[in-house]
Amino acid sequence: MSTTDNDLKPEEFGQAAAAAITDAQARGFRDAAQVLAGAGLCGVCASEEAGGLAVGIEFALPIVAEAGKLRLQWPLLETILVAKALGQSPLAAQLAAGERVATWALQGSLQEGFAGQARHASHCDWALVADGQGGAALVDLGSVTIQDDAALDPEHPQAWLLLDKAEVLATVDAATFSALQRDSHILIAGLVNGAAEGALATTAEYMSTRVQFGRPLSAKQAVRHLLARMRLLQEASSAGIQRLLRTDEFGGARATSPVLANALASSAFVLEKSIHLHGGMGFTWEVPLHYALREVRKFDAAFGSGALARQVGRDFIQSV
Known part of the structure; x- marks a missing residue:
């Protein structure tokens, strides 16, 4: 999508996102996915071939800022980024449509056999983890052991993932x-x-x-x-x-x-x-x-x- 041709403004994305985020807060995790995806939030940066808007990260910024302001307990930030990274893959289309939800483990790697600091992992389908060689891998959370770490937040804990039997669904190269x-x-x-x-x-x-x-x-x-x-x-x-x-x-x-x-x-x-x-x-x-x-x-x-x-x-x- 050409932002010039359509005269889109990033701040308008944040204003439009507020209603969907407020609606999602009152719903269960999976229903929230449908609400957020239906409003175009999950695929805002995803490719058009995957059902996204294909706009720059500057348009996702006011959306996640609104999510922070309204204290949304849902991995919207991670889903937006993973959908963008997957390009034209059918997996990206599933994220943009709210059929699947992804998180991101900010520590560890596939090479080390564990990853951690993943938000809402116990509710998600997939997790992006570093592969230890500069790139990353999207793993099926159904194939890994999830250990919640409630030290900082007992209600919405971070998670550690044991990756020794992880099923890799897709890979992301080092540049991406x-x-x-x-x-x-x-x-x-x-x-x-x-x-x-x-x-x-x-x-x-x-x-x-x-x-x-x-x-x-x-x-x-x-x-x-x-x-x-x-x-x-x-x-x-x-x-x-x-x-x-x-x-x-x-x-x-x-x-x-x-x-x-x-x-x-x-x-x-x-x-x-x-x-x-x-x-x-x-x-x-x-x-x-x-x-x-x-x-x-x-x-x-x-x-x-x-x-x-x-x-x-x-x-x-x-x-x-």
């Missing part, structure tokens, strides 16, 4: 997988940034309506300073993510690791302070901000719990 990893960094940053944006909006509204000693809490200087700092971090993170969609001054692709590391850290800060400003109510059903914080922490753990930021620092020191 490298490009896909870059796309994943952008979308993960967008998702956690969206989660923080949703929390900030909820907190600002609560602070303006909660009255103590005759004044709303937002009238207190300490609260206003904290909200301003949260907004500053949020805007800086958003600007960094948007910058990744454009080439640098030499026409090359920008490094994604610094932006992803910053998005993870900033989102965690905003979410934790949102819970704090709610008086700790983020850990109640009434104010479910803890779900968003769990997602941020799970992604951070998948990249080494701060290791990404440390590597960015080392790379910078070595470059000067």
